[in-house]
Amino acid sequence: MKKQETEKSKTNRRNFLKLGLMSSVTVVAGTSLISNLSSIGEEEKTSGEKVRLLTPDGKMVEVDAENINKYPEALITPAEARKGIPDRKFVMVIDLAKCKNARKCVEGCQKGHNLDYHEEFMKVQLIQNNEESDPYWFPKPCFHCDEPPCVTVCPTGATFKRDDGIVLIDNERCIGCKFCMTSCPYSAREFNWGPKNKFEDKSQPYSPETQVPAAEGTVMKCDFCPDLLRQGKLPYCAQSCPMGVIYFGDKNEDIVTNGEETVRFSELINDRGGYRYLEHLGTKPNVYYLPPVNKQFPLERGFDHDKEILERYKDVPYVQELIKQKKIKL
Ligand code: SF4
Numbered sequence: 001m002k003k004q005e006t007e008k009s010k011t012n013r014r015n016f017l018k019l020g021l022m023s024s025v026t027v028v029a030g031t032s033l034i035s036n037l038s039s040i041g042e043e044e045k046t047s048g049e050k051v052r053l054l055t056p057d058g059k060m061v062e063v064d065a066e067n068i069n070k071y072p073e074a075l076i077t078p079a080e081a082r083k084g085i086p087d088r089k090f091v092m093v094i095d096l097a098k099c100k101n102a103r104k105c106v107e108g109c110q111k112g113h114n115l116d117y118h119e120e121f122m123k124v125q126l127i128q129n130n131e132e133s134d135p136y137w138f139p140k141p142c143f144h145c146d147e148p149p150c151v152t153v154c155p156t157g158a159t160f161k162r163d164d165g166i167v168l169i170d171n172e173r174c175i176g177c178k179f180c181m182t183s184c185p186y187s188a189r190e191f192n193w194g195p196k197n198k199f200e201d202k203s204q205p206y207s208p209e210t211q212v213p214a215a216e217g218t219v220m221k222c223d224f225c226p227d228l229l230r231q232g233k234l235p236y237c238a239q240s241c242p243m244g245v246i247y248f249g250d251k252n253e254d255i256v257t258n259g260e261e262t263v264r265f266s267e268l269i270n271d272r273g274g275y276r277y278l279e280h281l282g283t284k285p286n287v288y289y290l291p292p293v294n295k296q297f298p299l300e301r302g303f304d305h306d307k308e309i310l311e312r313y314k315d316v317p318y319v320q321e322l323i324k325q326k327k328i329k330l
C-alpha cells in the first residue's frame with residue numbers, strides 16, 4: 001500500500017486533519033471563527049502550538065491552538081448542525097489486527113462526552129466468528145449508516161442524517177420513545193437515565209454536535225465528534241488509541257489517518273480486505289474493518305487493564321481455557 005503522507009509527531013496527534021480536511025473544515029465556520037478570534041484580547045492564554053486556518057476570502061492565517069479551542073459550538077446554528085460540514089463524507093476504518101483492548105478509545109470518548117463508566121458510545125466487544133476461529137477484540141461505535149433504520153423510525157425528526165454522512169440526535173426533539181434503539185441492528189444507542197449532575201453542564205448552549213448538556217430521558221450515541229472535526233481534530237477515540245487502531249477521514253478526498261499515518265482510504269480497504277459489519281443488512285455503514293489477521297497482541301492482553309472486563313467474558317469457553325492455562329491473571 002502506498003502511503004500518501006506520514007506524520008510522526010505524537011504531540012500533534014490531536015490536530016490531524018490539517019492534511020486534508022483542515023482547509024475546508026475551517027472555511028465552513030470561517031466567518032464566525034475569524035470574527036470570534038478578533039474579539040479575543042491580548043490577555044488570552046496561548047499554547048505555543050500554531051494552527052493554520054483558511055478565511056472565507058481565501059487567506060491563510062495562523063492562530064494559536066488555544067484560541068481554536070475557544071471556538072464555541074454555539075456558533076454553529078441549528079441549521080448548520082443538521083446540514084453538516086459541506087463537501088465531506090466522513091468515514092472510519094478500524095484495524096482489528098492492532099487492537100489489544102487497551103480501552104483508551106472508550107475512556108477518551110467517555111471523558112470527551114461526560115459519560116459515566118457504564119455508558120459507552122464506543123464498545124470493545126469480544127467476538128468469535130465460529131467455534132473453530134480465535135476470538136478477537138472488536139471496537140464498535142455507531143456506524144453512521146447511509147441507510148439508517150433509526151432515522152426512518154424516529155417520529156419526531158430528532159434523529160437525522162447529515163450531508164457529511166454523520167447521524168446525530170437532537171435531544172431537544174427526542175421524546176425518549178426508544179424506537180431508534182429497537183431498530184438499530186448494532187445496538188449503538190444508549191438511553192440517558194442520569195445521573196443528575198450530567199444535566200447541569202451549562203458551559204455551553206446545547207448543540208446536537210456535542211450532545212451537551214445531556215437531557216434525561218432521551219437517547220444518545222456516538223456522534224463521530226463533529227465539534228472536533230470542525231476544529232480539524234480527530235474524534236476522541238482515534239486520538240486516544242495508543243496503537244493507532246482507528247483511522248478517520250473523508251471518503252470524498254479518499255484520505256484517512258490515525259494521526260500518525262495518513263493513507264488512501266480506497267487502498268487501505270482494497271489492500272487489507274476491508275469490510276463492513278453485517279453488510280448483508282443493507283444499512284451501508286460508514287465504519288469499515290480491517291480483518292484480525294496476523295494479530296499484533298494475544299487476546300489475553302485485553303484483560304490486563306480492567307477486572308470488570310473479565311467479569312463480562314469469564315463464561316466464554318475460550319476465556320476459561322486461557323484462565324486454566326494461567327494466561328489471564330485473576
Ligand atoms: S427515542 Fe428519540 S431519537 Fe429515538 S426514535 Fe424516539 S424520538 Fe427519535
Ligand code: SF4
Pocket residue numbers: 108109112121122141142221222223224225235236237238
Ligand atoms: S467517534 Fe466520537 S462519539 Fe464516536 S466512539 Fe469515537 S469518540 Fe466516541
